Amino acid sequence: MELESTIRQLASESKVSESLSKHVIVLSEILEQLSLDRSKPDFLALLGNAPIQIKNALENGQVSKLEAFLNGLQNLSNGEIKEFLRLYTTYFHLVNSLEQHEISRINRKREFAETPDTPRNESILEAVYTMKKQGYSYAEVMDVFDQMDIQPTITAHPTEARRRSILTKQHEISEMVSKLGTEEQTSDEERHLRKEILNQLKLLLLTDEVRAERMSVEDEVENGLYFFTHTIWDAIPRLYKDIRLALETYYPEAYPNHSRALPIVLRYRSWIGSDRDGNPNVTSSVTWKTLIEQRKTVLQLYLKKLDHLRRYLSISYKEATISDALRVSLRKEESDNPLSDLYERRYQREPYRRKITHIMQRLTVQLHAIEQSKGHILDKAKEYTPEVFIEDLELISESLLQQGFGGMTEQGRLHDLIICAKTFGFHLTALDIRQHSRLHEETVTEMLSFAGAECDYTNLSEGEKISLLDKELKNPRPLCSIGFQRSETTQRVLGVFEEIRDMLELDSNIFGSYIISMTHGVSDMLEVLLIAKEMGLWSILDGEVTTLLDVVPLFETIEDLENSRDIMAQMFEDPLFKQQIAARNNFQEIMLGYSDSNKDGGYWTANWTLNKAQYDLGIVCREYDIDFRLFHGRGGTIGRGGGQSNKAILAMPPVSNNGRIRFTEQGEVISFRYSLETIAHRHLEQLVHAMAQVINAQKNAPGYLYGKDREWDLMQELSKYTMEAYRGLIDAPGFWEWYMQKTPIEHIGKLPIASRPVSRGASGGLTFEGLRAIPWVFAWTQVRYNVPGWYGIGSGLKKLIGNNPDAQDIVKRWFREWTFFHTVLNNSQRELARTHIATSELYLDHPEEDTFHQMILLDYQWATEYITGIAGMEKILDHNPVIQRSIQFRNPFTYPLNVIQTELIQRWVKRDITDQNQEEILTELLFLNINSIAAAMQSTG
Numbered sequence: 001m002e003l004e005s006t007i008r009q010l011a012s013e014s015k016v017s018e019s020l021s022k023h024v025i026v027l028s029e030i031l032e033q034l035s036l037d038r039s040k041p042d043f044l045a046l047l048g049n050a051p052i053q054i055k056n057a058l059e060n061g062q063v064s065k066l067e068a069f070l071n072g073l074q075n076l077s078n079g080e081i082k083e084f085l086r087l088y089t090t091y092f093h094l095v096n097s098l099e100q101h102e103i104s105r106i107n108r109k110r111e112f113a114e115t116p117d118t119p120r121n122e123s124i125l126e127a128v129y130t131m132k133k134q135g136y137s138y139a140e141v142m143d144v145f146d147q148m149d150i151q152p153t154i155t156a157h158p159t160e161a162r163r164r165s166i167l168t169k170q171h172e173i174s175e176m177v178s179k180l181g182t183e184e185q186t187s188d189e190e191r192h193l194r195k196e197i198l199n200q201l202k203l204l205l206l207t208d209e210v211r212a213e214r215m216s217v218e219d220e221v222e223n224g225l226y227f228f229t230h231t232i233w234d235a236i237p238r239l240y241k242d243i244r245l246a247l248e249t250y251y252p253e254a255y256p257n258h259s260r261a262l263p264i265v266l267r268y269r270s271w272i273g274s275d276r277d278g279n280p281n282v283t284s285s286v287t288w289k290t291l292i293e294q295r296k297t298v299l300q301l302y303l304k305k306l307d308h309l310r311r312y313l314s315i316s317y318k319e320a321t322i323s324d325a326l327r328v329s330l331r332k333e334e335s336d337n338p339l340s341d342l343y344e345r346r347y348q349r350e351p352y353r354r355k356i357t358h359i360m361q362r363l364t365v366q367l368h369a370i371e372q373s374k375g376h377i378l379d380k381a382k383e384y385t386p387e388v389f390i391e392d393l394e395l396i397s398e399s400l401l402q403q404g405f406g407g408m409t410e411q412g413r414l415h416d417l418i419i420c421a422k423t424f425g426f427h428l429t430a431l432d433i434r435q436h437s438r439l440h441e442e443t444v445t446e447m448l449s450f451a452g453a454e455c456d457y458t459n460l461s462e463g464e465k466i467s468l469l470d471k472e473l474k475n476p477r478p479l480c481s482i483g484f485q486r487s488e489t490t491q492r493v494l495g496v497f498e499e500i501r502d503m504l505e506l507d508s509n510i511f512g513s514y515i516i517s518m519t520h521g522v523s524d525m526l527e528v529l530l531i532a533k534e535m536g537l538w539s540i541l542d543g544e545v546t547t548l549l550d551v552v553p554l555f556e557t558i559e560d561l562e563n564s565r566d567i568m569a570q571m572f573e574d575p576l577f578k579q580q581i582a583a584r585n586n587f588q589e590i591m592l593g594y595s596d597s598n599k600d601g602g603y604w605t606a607n608w609t610l611n612k613a614q615y616d617l618g619i620v621c622r623e624y625d626i627d628f629r630l631f632h633g634r635g636g637t638i639g640r641g642g643g644q645s646n647k648a649i650l651a652m653p654p655v656s657n658n659g660r661i662r663f664t665e666q667g668e669v670i671s672f673r674y675s676l677e678t679i680a681h682r683h684l685e686q687l688v689h690a691m692a693q694v695i696n697a698q699k700n701a702p703g704y705l706y707g708k709d710r711e712w713d714l715m716q717e718l719s720k721y722t723m724e725a726y727r728g729l730i731d732a733p734g735f736w737e738w739y740m741q742k743t744p745i746e747h748i749g750k751l752p753i754a755s756r757p758v759s760r761g762a763s764g765g766l767t768f769e770g771l772r773a774i775p776w777v778f779a780w781t782q783v784r785y786n787v788p789g790w791y792g793i794g795s796g797l798k799k800l801i802g803n804n805p806d807a808q809d810i811v812k813r814w815f816r817e818w819t820f821f822h823t824v825l826n827n828s829q830r831e832l833a834r835t836h837i838a839t840s841e842l843y844l845d846h847p848e849e850d851t852f853h854q855m856i857l858l859d860y861q862w863a864t865e866y867i868t869g870i871a872g873m874e875k876i877l878d879h880n881p882v883i884q885r886s887i888q889f890r891n892p893f894t895y896p897l898n899v900i901q902t903e904l905i906q907r908w909v910k911r912d913i914t915d916q917n918q919e920e921i922l923t924e925l926l927f928l929n930i931n932s933i934a935a936a937m938q939s940t941g
Helices: 002-014 018-036 041-060 063-074 078-113 124-133 138-147 164-177 187-205 217-250 284-312 324-336 341-346 351-369 374-381 386-402 406-410 413-424 437-451 462-474 488-506 522-534 558-573 575-583 595-601 603-623 645-650 667-674 677-697 709-730 735-742 773-782 793-803 807-817 819-834 837-843 851-871 881-909 916-937
Strands: 149-155 430-436 511-517 538-541 544-547 551-555 587-593 627-633 660-666
Touching (some): 002 041, 002 881, 018 041, 018 164, 018 187, 041 078, 078 916, 124 138, 124 677, 284 413, 324 351, 351 374, 351 386, 374 488, 386 406, 437 462, 511 522, 522 538, 551 558, 558 575, 558 587, 587 595, 595 603, 595 773, 603 627, 603 709, 603 819, 645 819, 773 916, 793 807, 807 819, 807 851
Parallel strands (some): 149 660, 511 551
16 A cells, blocks of 8 residues: 555655544545556556655655656556546545645634634634724724625636536545544444545546536636535625624624614626637627526525525414515515415415515516526516515515514524625626727727728827827717728627626626726727717716716736826826716726736736835825725736735735725636635635725825835835846746746647637747736746746845845845735745745756756745745745645655656657647646646646
């Protein structure tokens, strides 16, 4: 039993938690039992011994061990390599899932331990406890919750390599494994559970790990809905239960006398099925199908919950009265929406059940309408709106309250359903539309040329464009009359606005914002307004604008982020755009791009530029008295703005915090945060806790460096040095060819894990400029360099401290006192800890002679030296031993996968390009290998 023995040894050496270790060992026992039926003994020996064998080679310099594994690898058939990869991938995915269960177990243990005097860390109870200690009155605490506007935004960005069927089976297996060895199971139940785990593992290994074809947008929509129906739906009501219990705990006298319902602090948005930027597969019809699928899903959820509520509220007329308002409503329902004879007889004495059945009938009509034409759906939608649905539920609640059943209204099924209705409406999650600014410019150019207003719009200066757009927006005539021949681009852009018009007619809540990628100036915003005007979605009369569109600029490059304050000031000064903002309740959303800014300027400069932009935008919005919300386009990995969302919130400049926030959640981040309801709840409570802290912080100074000119200059200098180092690497002659050869980027680009292409460019090969940030990071992660998460910091800190005698003491103080600096440096520590130079060298012929490797190695050594010195640590990640041990435990199991990848890449290079069968086999193995390393690293891009 080599694998089990290997796991026991490595778990002991790395000192991972006893509970997790126990479950991983149980998993290994069952995996080996399964393997005995599928493979030869010598193969199983290679499989089980490989981690320690290659660990000795890479960590202890025993090169012969690596050569021995390579010799064994050469003797494996393609089928055996596939089996090796499948078993290791399965192992890592299940370990990842077991870690989630371990996190859930620890959180639960802490919940049992908390008391009113010692609330759990980063909980809602702690947030209210802190405000109470600071002297907040009940009204002031409620004001904090009133200000909260948290909007996680689910995207379909391709950073989840697993199929849905694989994910589901893995979670079912890990759930069963986590139950083994507990006191809850009898010996017979344990035996049955082990057999069932074995059966499920067999099914898992017989299920395709890699999709047969690239995901469709419809597949992505289905995946997104899975998390809403399985965890988010249940986690949301629990959040408000936490708020209520915290208020009851610390304000026991005020809370019972407070009649107002809790404010809705969190709503979801989505880009799945509506984000068009660079994805030609997202069409108007796809977006309509998406919102219809969301509507269908949420209506079905309501009907299920209403059926449960109907069984619960069995109150009879004989035992209790009802409110006058409910009585009037029931009379009206009898004529407008009569019950069937069956329900009329069944519920003749049960008023609440009658009312619930009336509601269910109305929802059923909406559900049936979905199967009909668009016109029919739009007509029927007017008959019963989400607002009336909420009124009906609150009518039941108010009647119960009046009759002395307040306990049923402040918690339980009815309360939870009202919370869900206010959060999800009939749309489940609002859809944003995102499109590239270039396409708007092309469309406006075509429209203006057809109307004879301007034949060369593209070449006008920014000032000339603004002047012309202002003029045309005020002109009531349409630009495109009968006979306008739309190009393919214009047809696509105008078709989006036609779809938005239908979305708003169906339900104004379904449409979120219109986001403009690569916003460079005011004209980019006005172009969208002109298109909206043309499609009947924007108008101006007597200087007053009427529109339902929130138009959002997206600043993505380092240059655009640097200029964002000036651009927004120009927008706020523009007379016409002032009217646009006034039409939207004096509100403006602004989006910041984390992925492209990192790819453009490197890790440190991107983070610093984003922090400055947040500060600048907070200042300029407050100067112009504009209500605003910053939308953070954060990726999953550290190199794309990832990390804990609550920590990122706390690291923002106080002046940018006004209670409103949006941030993207994508791919494997969604899988981690929302696979288990307990972890979803923990994530959401941490968000609310962080927002409570930053809302309070608005009253303080606008930023840590405010009034510290010398320190500001040092930070700017550090950013300059880090960007110079980063650009020095990626702009060096020959770098792109090296990156293409030494990483599996060519194969990552072909992975069928998303509907969106990996490159923005036209066909003709990948380029740095065209490659999207996700595959850029993905490839670096596969070969264990993790460059986007830290590169440049070593060189930057070395130069800063070398050139400034006072810099070392200052940066140490920054680490102790400045949340932003502390967070960004610690995030880079995580990526440095996950970097493994010895593994990276496997991909090189002569590492000591490789220029780019030596550049990366030198910066890695400097970064490690200076970060540990600043943080006062002996080793990277000493402040987080849990993650440190997890990486130490995982590394040896990852090593064989990287060795296999180098072998497969070599086979690919040497393949016979006329042998299609060989190419298909190698492609499948490379895809499996990439998936296996992604599972081991718990990240793609």
